[in-house]
Amino acid sequence: MIFHKYPYKIVEFKIKKGKTGRKMKKKLSLKKVKTTHSKKDDKVMVTRFSVSPAELKKGDKVTIKMTIRNVSEKLLKHIPWQIVKNKKILCHGVRNEVPSGDSFTVSVSWTAIKGNHFFYGDADPKNILKEPKIKQFNNLPQGADRRVK
The missing domain is CATH 2.60.40.10 (Immunoglobulins)
Structure with missing residues (x-):
């Protein structure tokens, strides 16, 4: 099986304001996934x-x-x-x-x-x-x- 160049998908993306309202926290999680599209498909x-x-x-x-x-x-x-x-x-x-x-x-x-x-x-x-x-x-x-x- 041949994998795509970037075999990941974004599972979660959150932006939260801090208590002061200025700071922002970012949470990004990536999950590796198998991609099935190859030449032999x-x-x-x-x-x-x-x-x-x-x-x-x-x-x-x-x-x-x-x-x-x-x-x-x-x-x-x-x-x-x-x-x-x-x-x-x-x-x-x-x-x-x-x-x-x-x-x-x-x-x-x-x-x-x-x-x-x-x-x-x-x-x-x-x-x-x-x-x-x-x-x-x-x-x-x-x-x-x-x-x-």
Whole structure:
């Protein structure tokens, strides 16, 4: 386990006035705590997300792709994923038995309709892999806005 640089938290902090009202006493106690966020807590990472073609017309076939990598130090039995358009899931699934360091790509096709559309992908959307919140930022890549004329 790797500890943060300052693995302490403030347990108590009090400021008291003395009898004369001038002097102040400070009491500060520190408690050493174990921190559990280390590199090995990171499980999956979205390494690529694309929506193509970049310029869309009504009726065009659009391909949305997402590549997910197992960045943990062990085989992951189940990696859930989803691809979303305008807050509605276009496609979702689970990839099983992904060895450490391996990647896989998922894709979905969509026929373009007129309007503004926002696409994004998400690895482990319900955090079944139990990554700490600080490590989940790389599970959700920046999405892609597309306007169909």
